[in-house]
Amino acid sequence: MKLYLNACHNDITWNKKNYLLHAAEKMGLGDVVVPYEHGEVDYVLNIEPFFNFVKGNKFTSIWEIDVMFDRAEMSVSNWVACDTVFVANSNLPDRMKSFHGELITMFQACEPDMHKRVPGHEKKYDFVFSGSMGLEVYDERARTIKVLREAGFSFCDHQKGHNPQEYVKRLNDARVQFIRSAVKKPFTSQVEQRFFECLAIGPVLKDYHPDLEHLGLEEGKDFFWYKDDEEMITKMGILIDDPAFAKKMADNGRRKALMYHTYQHRIVTILETIKEHQNE
Numbered sequence: 001m002k003l004y005l006n007a008c009h010n011d012i013t014w015n016k017k018n019y020l021l022h023a024a025e026k027m028g029l030g031d032v033v034v035p036y037e038h039g040e041v042d043y044v045l046n047i048e049p050f051f052n053f054v055k056g057n058k059f060t061s062i063w064e065i066d067v068m069f070d071r072a073e074m075s076v077s078n079w080v081a082c083d084t085v086f087v088a089n090s091n092l093p094d095r096m097k098s099f100h101g102e103l104i105t106m107f108q109a110c111e112p113d114m115h116k117r118v119p120g121h122e123k124k125y126d127f128v129f130s131g132s133m134g135l136e137v138y139d140e141r142a143r144t145i146k147v148l149r150e151a152g153f154s155f156c157d158h159q160k161g162h163n164p165q166e167y168v169k170r171l172n173d174a175r176v177q178f179i180r181s182a183v184k185k186p187f188t189s190q191v192e193q194r195f196f197e198c199l200a201i202g203p204v205l206k207d208y209h210p211d212l213e214h215l216g217l218e219e220g221k222d223f224f225w226y227k228d229d230e231e232m233i234t235k236m237g238i239l240i241d242d243p244a245f246a247k248k249m250a251d252n253g254r255r256k257a258l259m260y261h262t263y264q265h266r267i268v269t270i271l272e273t274i275k276e277h278q279n280e
Contacts, residue, residue, distance in 0.1 A: 003270065004036035006054045007047035014164050016047045016063060016263075019111055023263035026113075033267060043274060045086075046078075053078045059274050063106065067091055068187040069137075083277050086270075090211050091187040104273065107215070108193040109263045114164055115200040117250070118172045126240055127178035127205075130158035130170050131194065140188075141180040144207075144232065148178070151233050153240065171201055175246065176239045179206040191215070199223060200257040202250025203239050205232070216260045222252045 007017035024033035044056035068091035086106040177198035204223040226232035
């Protein structure tokens with residue numbers, strides 16, 4: 001069996017296709033999980049973003065990443081053509097709730113060899129950011145960063161567009177991996193790719209979302225969440241003022257990331273799902 005991954009190519013940052021192919025090589029499955037190029041195939045995983053939906057002869061699936069953004073390209077007609085639809089978080093837009101096929105929440109993940117603490121790297125700031133800002137969906141992100149800065153925590157905006165290695169290096173500038181999700185009403189948060197990448201670096205302070213309670217993690221031990229500004233400031237202070245506790249939380253978070261949330265785990269989920277369909 002060959003599982004073909006259909007997704008756009010990115011010359012700078014990695015998308016899920018890149019991470020899954022890399023993980024497959026590490027697992028000795030480089031000849032089983034391969035990139036889709038053209039023509040008919042038996043088994044296919046379409047991964048957002050992709051140009052054209054590909055249907056496999058024996059098994060078809062989609063991994064929808066930015067579900068809560070309700071992209072126009074996200075189509076019920078594509079979903080009904082699938083044996084399985086994987087969604088990267090539980091925030092399902094109303095128009096997609098008419099879908100009654102097999103829907104599996106398969107979270108994003110980290111790559112342990114890449115997303116890790118860099119030994120000896122100087123922690124220059126209390127927290128940093130490297131990603132998208134400026135649009136309305138990121139207003140709450142900008143607001144919470146402003147609140148933390150006004151509370152006296154040091155900050156650097158590294159902006160976006162970095163290759164994975166440079167991105168990780170810049171994250172390592174921070175004493176705390178602070179996360180504030182985008183807001184796309186009616187959804188106020190999600191558990192995004194950044195969370196798992198930062199969990200493997202740590203310590204993480206993230207805005208609350210119910211999905212955080214279904215990741216095999218213990219809040220207060222493996223990471224911190226916050227539900228309002230007061231809790232955000234208090235927990236940031238704990239991590240900055242108690243480096244020993246912060247290191248222990250970072251160690252715990254990375255341990256759990258490696259136990260449950262790598263792209264190798266996601267490949268196992270996908271291949272086992274295919275196997276289940278073959279046995280039906």
